[in-house]
Amino acid sequence: MSDPISLSDVTVERDGAAVLRDISFALGASERLAIVGPNGAGKTTLLRTIAGLERAKAGRVTLFGKDCGSEADFRMARPRIGFLFQDSDDQLFCPTVAEDVAFGPLNTGCTSEEAFARASEVLGTLGIDHLGDRIIHKLSGGEKRLVCLAGLLAMRPDVLLLDEPTNGVDTENGARLRDRLRAFGGAMILVSHDDGFVADMANRALVLEGGGLRAAEIHEHPHMHSHAHVHTLPEGA
Amino acid sequence: MIALPGDMRVRLVTALILVVAISQLQTIPVAATVLAAAVTVAVMSGIGGKAWLRMLHVETFMILLFVTLPFTVPGRAVLTIGPFDASAEGFTRAAVIACKVSASVLTIVVFLGSVEAMRLGAALHSLRVPEPIVRLFVLTVRYLSVIGGEARRLQEAMRARAFRPGSNRHTWRSYGNLVGMLLVRALDRAQRVEEAMLCRGFSGRFPWQKPPRLSRSEMGFMALATTAAVLITAADRL
Numbered sequence: 001m002s003d004p005i006s007l008s009d010v011t012v013e014r015d016g017a018a019v020l021r022d023i024s025f026a027l028g029a030s031e032r033l034a035i036v037g038p039n040g041a042g043k044t045t046l047l048r049t050i051a052g053l054e055r056a057k058a059g060r061v062t063l064f065g066k067d068c069g070s071e072a073d074f075r076m077a078r079p080r081i082g083f084l085f086q087d088s089d090d091q092l093f094c095p096t097v098a099e100d101v102a103f104g105p106l107n108t109g110c111t112s113e114e115a116f117a118r119a120s121e122v123l124g125t126l127g128i129d130h131l132g133d134r135i136i137h138k139l140s141g142g143e144k145r146l147v148c149l150a151g152l153l154a155m156r157p158d159v160l161l162l163d164e165p166t167n168g169v170d171t172e173n174g175a176r177l178r179d180r181l182r183a184f185g186g187a188m189i190l191v192s193h194d195d196g197f198v199a200d201m202a203n204r205a206l207v208l209e210g211g212g213l214r215a216a217e218i219h220e221h222p223h224m225h226s227h228a229h230v231h232t233l234p235e236g237a
Numbered sequence: 238m239i240a241l242p243g244d245m246r247v248r249l250v251t252a253l254i255l256v257v258a259i260s261q262l263q264t265i266p267v268a269a270t271v272l273a274a275a276v277t278v279a280v281m282s283g284i285g286g287k288a289w290l291r292m293l294h295v296e297t298f299m300i301l302l303f304v305t306l307p308f309t310v311p312g313r314a315v316l317t318i319g320p321f322d323a324s325a326e327g328f329t330r331a332a333v334i335a336c337k338v339s340a341s342v343l344t345i346v347v348f349l350g351s352v353e354a355m356r357l358g359a360a361l362h363s364l365r366v367p368e369p370i371v372r373l374f375v376l377t378v379r380y381l382s383v384i385g386g387e388a389r390r391l392q393e394a395m396r397a398r399a400f401r402p403g404s405n406r407h408t409w410r411s412y413g414n415l416v417g418m419l420l421v422r423a424l425d426r427a428q429r430v431e432e433a434m435l436c437r438g439f440s441g442r443f444p445w446q447k448p449p450r451l452s453r454s455e456m457g458f459m460a461l462a463t464t465a466a467v468l469i470t471a472a473d474r475l
Contacts, residue, residue: 090433
């Protein structure tokens, strides 16, 4: 089987200047690729190019073995790609959690029953089935993040593109997020500044700098470790 | 306490029928009776203190009617202030309107006050309201709080840099920038929301769910409301 995603010599321009230059890489079917780099290096643009929201000026974007050039090509591929946006509010536009999670499956032709069954199943695997009837704009940042992810997983994608998945997520919801992502069987590209998360999740890394990609390695080494902690004081202290 | 039907379509249609009937009333006795009935129902269905407070806003507006209408509607003068005559017909007209408006607002508060505006979208769609309007309504309600939050944060940031509004050029220019920034951000956000929808397979048609059939008791409730509407109209005109 061909790689789910492969880019060859892709150049993306914005306002006449190249944001990405001659990018080439392929993502294997169960690879978890981390893309790291400074702010403004074009990490988000790279994800947007893969999803067809940004068109390459030159080069080839191949999704699931098919060259994609037009909106119609990308439209075919998108249901198999779950793209988690940086800002949850951009993604969650439905009144209630269950409706939002069911939105994707309904678009891909599921009946209402199937879509809502999938929604409650996915919410269950994320450990947030109690949120189903909640109004979205009253959720916390971490809960919104999980609901976004649920909306993608409900479409049963083969690939996840995650743009800063741990942004604004507290420890408890972060653990749910990691558990669920670890259980995800497909391939994954993650863009994150959270080094701990990257080391935990990814099995390959690339550095995006100055518009170009370079191979990198994820390594782990012990540090002399000292940091400040905040603890509550015992009663009466 | 009385329990109202939970189906949003029933609530919307019932409120609409009643408000249309109330808005056509012309005589004081009927309008006053309807208002009394509306207050009774509102008390019995237990609308919260916040809702009553909202009524107070409406009533303040009604004072304006009592101040202006008597002097503008021609008729038998009952009060003279300087060169102006206040007519009895004017007072009657103001009283009728005040009763009707209060009763209508109470009806809407009772039926729709406790409902999240977001939940009305599906109901409006199943009542055959054109889809673009429903989508506009739902998305506006959804993003009002997001854009409101952005406005609040921007304003707080202005205050944090010692901005004090006054009536001067600096204030107007700053508020101009604030509004401009909000518009630009809203436009950007609209674009991103659309892209996120495209990523989840959206192709221009919104996948509305099929609404459940109305139950017998819900049909009965609407019939009851229609009867009430016909009765008050008849009492008013006959």
